[in-house]
Amino acid sequence: MSSRGRPVATSHAEIERVAFRLFAERGFDAVTMADIAVEVGVGRRTLFRYFESKNDIPWGQFDRTLDGFRTILAEMPEDLPLHEAVHRGVRRFNEFPADAQASHRMRMRLILETPTLQAHSVLRYAEWRAVIEEHVAARLDLEPGDLLPRTVGNVALALAISAYEGWLADPDTDLAALLDEAMSGLRDYLR
Amino acid sequence: MSSRGRPVATSHAEIERVAFRLFAERGFDAVTMADIAVEVGVGRRTLFRYFESKNDIPWGQFDRTLDGFRTILAEMPEDLPLHEAVHRGVRRFNEFPADAQASHRMRMRLILETPTLQAHSVLRYAEWRAVIEEHVAARLDLEPGDLLPRTVGNVALALAISAYEGWLADPDTDLAALLDEAMSGLRDYLR
DNA sequence: ACACTAATGGCACCGAGCGCCAAAAAGATA
DNA sequence: TATCTTTTTGGCGCTCGGTGCCATTAGTGT
Numbered sequence: 001m002s003s004r005g006r007p008v009a010t011s012h013a014e015i016e017r018v019a020f021r022l023f024a025e026r027g028f029d030a031v032t033m034a035d036i037a038v039e040v041g042v043g044r045r046t047l048f049r050y051f052e053s054k055n056d057i058p059w060g061q062f063d064r065t066l067d068g069f070r071t072i073l074a075e076m077p078e079d080l081p082l083h084e085a086v087h088r089g090v091r092r093f094n095e096f097p098a099d100a101q102a103s104h105r106m107r108m109r110l111i112l113e114t115p116t117l118q119a120h121s122v123l124r125y126a127e128w129r130a131v132i133e134e135h136v137a138a139r140l141d142l143e144p145g146d147l148l149p150r151t152v153g154n155v156a157l158a159l160a161i162s163a164y165e166g167w168l169a170d171p172d173t174d175l176a177a178l179l180d181e182a183m184s185g186l187r188d189y190l191r
Numbered sequence: 192m193s194s195r196g197r198p199v200a201t202s203h204a205e206i207e208r209v210a211f212r213l214f215a216e217r218g219f220d221a222v223t224m225a226d227i228a229v230e231v232g233v234g235r236r237t238l239f240r241y242f243e244s245k246n247d248i249p250w251g252q253f254d255r256t257l258d259g260f261r262t263i264l265a266e267m268p269e270d271l272p273l274h275e276a277v278h279r280g281v282r283r284f285n286e287f288p289a290d291a292q293a294s295h296r297m298r299m300r301l302i303l304e305t306p307t308l309q310a311h312s313v314l315r316y317a318e319w320r321a322v323i324e325e326h327v328a329a330r331l332d333l334e335p336g337d338l339l340p341r342t343v344g345n346v347a348l349a350l351a352i353s354a355y356e357g358w359l360a361d362p363d364t365d366l367a368a369l370l371d372e373a374m375s376g377l378r379d380y381l382r
Numbered sequence: 383a384c385a386c387t388a389a390t391g392g393c394a395c396c397g398a399g400c401g402c403c404a405a406a407a408a409g410a411t412a
Numbered sequence: 413t414a415t416c417t418t419t420t421t422g423g424c425g426c427t428c429g430g431t432g433c434c435a436t437t438a439g440t441g442t
């Protein structure tokens with residue numbers, strides 16, 4: 001019932017592993033899809049069936065984590081102030097088990113420090129922001145397209161990126177602490 | 192002294208005009224650089240000497256406006272609270288004479304609603320954010336790379352984009368008013 | 383007329399990405 | 413065992429953005 005037809009030749013995970021290795025060795029821009037294909041042992045054409053674009057490889061299965069984010073926000077206590085709920089949600093979303101830290105740092109370094117990827121990532125961020133917008137809109141009885149939900153989504157992303165940049169700059173810092181610091185810095189600044 | 196050698200065949204302004212017309216007619220992605228070259232009456236190769244990339248055409252001479260932005264911020268009264276100075280600076284930077292509104296709206300619509308350009312624009316935004324970061328760092332006696340200046344830069348951009356999106360959605364609104372509204376919305380939200 | 387200079391634009395090339403389609407490799411069926 | 417069905421693979425050829433190279437062009441200055 002399940003597996004008919006020709007078996008798959010590779011997997012998202014394998015491609016990701018190989019690609020990350022090559023990116024680390026030569027830099028993102030110097031690695032071609034053909035290079036990756038050879039190294040994986042698969043046709044170039046096939047790579048494009050696993051990842052829409054070369055830029056999407058570093059993002060992996062990001063879209064599937066967004067459902068988790070939605071759940072996190074939905075389960076926040078109702079009596080929490082909205083900004084606190086969103087902030088804690090963002091913090092939770094960016095928690096990773098200790099053994100995943102190293103690879104997560106590598107992935108984020110690639111995404112945040114490669115200009116090509118910085119640009120492409122906006123499209124991914126948009127989906128993440130939409131999750132926040134929808135949550136804020138629902139709690140305030142507004143539409144997701146309204147100014148305030150939009151603003152909150154954009155600002156939440158601004159804080160997250162600021163924290164991530166700090167985290168990448170100094171390996172000894174804690175991402176959650178930086179998120180808190182960015183938030184409290186902003187509040188003081190606006191006072 | 193001044194003009195030796197073969198005279199130029201076109202100008203940034205002319206290319207921009209032609210390109211915008213074609214973008215409006217067929218959509219950004221459906222217009223190739225070859226199309227623009229033909230319409231301008233110039234070689235394709237020459238286009239790339241005037242604009243680094245197709246994505247840069249809608250941004251025009253943006254980098255040259257950044258000096259103006261720097262000046263605007265530098266000339267803000269010292270006794271103004273920093274967040275107020277930055278906010279007013281952003282508002283001033285986005286003031287356009289009445290007769291330029293229509294074309295500015297068109298440009299921003301292109302930039303903010305075309306996915307390809309949304310992505311590319313991050314790189315332009317980075318230069319804009321850097322102006323704010325430097326100003327904030329200078330006033331607070333910090334480094335531009337420090338968390339707070341970074342955060343302020345990112346948040347200022349977040350507010351500006353939110354306002355622009357609202358402005359594009361409703362042609363009757365005033366951009367300056369939307370910037371104010373986004374800012375006050377954020378302050379209330381964080382309270 | 384001749385040298386000099388700077389922009390032009392043609393050519394060939396690379397890499398991402400896509401449509402198309404024949405071939406491969408399995409399970410199902412007889 | 414042989415054939416049918418299903419699904420993935422991967423090769424081919426194309427478009428388009430972008431770049432390096434270089435001869436050509438169209439001016440200015442002497």
